[in-house]
Amino acid sequence: MKRLALILCLIAAPVLAVQPDEVLDNPVLEDRARTLSEGLRCLVCRNESIDESNADLARDMRILVRERLVAGDSDEQVIAFLVDRYGEYVLLNPTATGANLLLWLAAPGMMLLGGGIAVVYLRGRAKPAAAETLSDVEKERLAELLKD
């Protein structure tokens, strides 16, 4: 069953995620802010980005992102600032460091493995199975039969 409860976030209150008063005047900065907030998790919500969430904390975080951008931070600096403050949990896009390398390499690794097995299997099927060819004894017998 899907789409059940957004209770936590909804009770937190007003509907609508990004509020008009948060929007920056500079459209370039606002664009960057939106892109950044799509990759940041609302910490009190259930698996929502701060861009989608209606929770108060998400609003605070959105404003924080915009403040940092206005102050002249680069995207990386904003993210580093938030990770510093809230921990790695805030990133919806897991970093490719340490154990996370396993996560990121899982897809290409599995593809190579699966593709390799498939190629070996297909190569194997391309040759007629041994059982279907005649053994030497059978060949002799066949030759004998054909002689008559």
Next chain:
Amino acid sequence: MIVELGHFTLLLAFMVACVQMIVPLVGAHRGWRGWMAMGEPAATAQFILLAFSFAALTYAFVTSDFSLRLVVLNSHTLKPMIYKITGVWGNHEGSMLLWVLILALFGAMAAWFGGNLPPKLRARVIAVQGSIGVAFLAFLIFTSNPFLRLEVPPFDGQDLNPLLQDPGLAFHPPFLYIGYVGLSLSFSFAVAALIEGRVDAAWGRWVRPWTLLAWVNLTIGIALGSWWAYYELGWGGFWFWDPVENASFMPWLLAAALLHSAIVVEKREALKSWTILLAILAFGFSLLGAFIVRSGILTSVHAFANDPERGVYLLAITGIFTGGALTLFAARAGTMQAKGVFGVVSREGALVTNNVLLAVSCFVVFIGTIWPLVAEMFFDRKLSVGPPFFDAAFTPFMVALAIVLPIGALMPWKRASVSRAMQPLWGVLALSLAVGALVWTLQTGRTILAPIGALLAFWLVAGAAVDIWTRTGRGDFGSKLRRLRNLPRADWGKAVGHAGFGITVFGVAALTAWQIEDIRVAQIGDSYEVGNYEVTLVDVRELEGPNYLSTMAFIDVIDNGRPLERLTPEKRVYPVAGMPTTEAAINNGFTRDVYVVIGDPQAGGGWAVRTFIKPYANWIWAGSIIMALGGLLSLTDRRFRVAAGARKAPAQGVPAE
């Protein structure tokens, strides 16, 4: 009284399921015909008993019987009738009852329509299906009984979660469950075949329609759920890569792979053990999905009943069935002898490629879903895996699938050549590239996503058209057209299904790349432009619904001077549940949706209003429904019905009993 009877039949169904699990299995092992024949009446009886039980619970909801705990927690006298009925499965206990009902239905269908199966195989399939029933009925009765009474019934109920008071709840879960649970029958067939130690072409032909039926319903269920989220949640997202969504998506991917590999079993007697493995895993992921949704182990926006005790039980069910089947598989897989001989480049090879891509993409979704758990347990890192990861890691596989699909579809069995298969496709490829380039030039300076999406979509749809057209053979146009009409439904189903995939690809790419969003404070009477549309906030009024209070805005949308529609987005408050919801208002169009949401009144006067132009949004779900339609077309192919029982050849020298 009726409720008591429903409770009683539920318990009785459990007993019958125990009989269904044991008697036919023993019968098949010993070769006792009478015992084997027990399967059919037992499966029918289990279904009828559960149907009565479900009807009794529905009756309690409809008549607002507040002596029932479940009704108190999820209903209210003022709730509209349709939501009293859908409220039956809008909660953990009721939805589990629906789950076992569908499980029993599939068991009964195997009994009713399995007349042409060998009696031993049929007995075993029904018995395995019965064993799944036993596990879930025990779960339902001992941990989540829907028929628990209250000593002191309250005067009124606590109402259903307002987000669920939507027609979406009427259709989405039943379809989804038919899909999830339908895969149980493929699982039962796989386990029965493993017990029997024999898989042949006939097995492939029996298992395919059931898988197809489950897959079609799962497709519709997921599409409906995505559409429901789109219009209900107020920001128009259609897919969130949420654990619960992934839980339904993983079985879908594997079922799609299973559909294709079962074709190879049926036509070429190859890929047998792989197909069995897929059938086990597809249902295994269904079970895992039930565990994820109902245990609350992963935080999700769709959280259901978060009860650790239930979670442990469900994990045990998942482990026992998947683990047990896999152990059986390990012991018996060696006895499955493949027969077909074919080249690397062939229809078989293409279907293997399809299977690798679908299975690996499923694995990507799986690892992304459970990674937060793994990272916390083993690496002590508390982290999130969200949409950016899945977009990056999953999309390449779908792109690869879309690229190879039309070529693979045109390859003949046994031995093919890429250049031969490409011959009728060069024109399509050139046109697709042209479409991609055209889109690229029309949209200046935006992402590469939309041109690629358009290119792939055209490639898929036109490729499907070429596929069906080449099936008509040689001759003049008229006779080809006549042959086109008489082609088997399965051929049409294949082309339609593949084209539907293309349409969905385009919808996703276009919506993601071209969406326009406008957030502002509007005074009453204000007009402003969003894209090519002029939007006017005409009025905002307070209204009263049957069980909610509404703040309704009236917003006019004008398209190049032509009035489109007066949209009425709402904010609702459900006093009983104490919850607000947003009701977006959408003007649906062929090439775009205009999507408006009303927010809060602002301190300086005026209202927060969000307006979206969502290009080609409907294509996402239309494509999915077309995919499902393709599956249905295949399902009605007479070959499935007429020849379904005929074993191609007597199986030789493989039994391992």
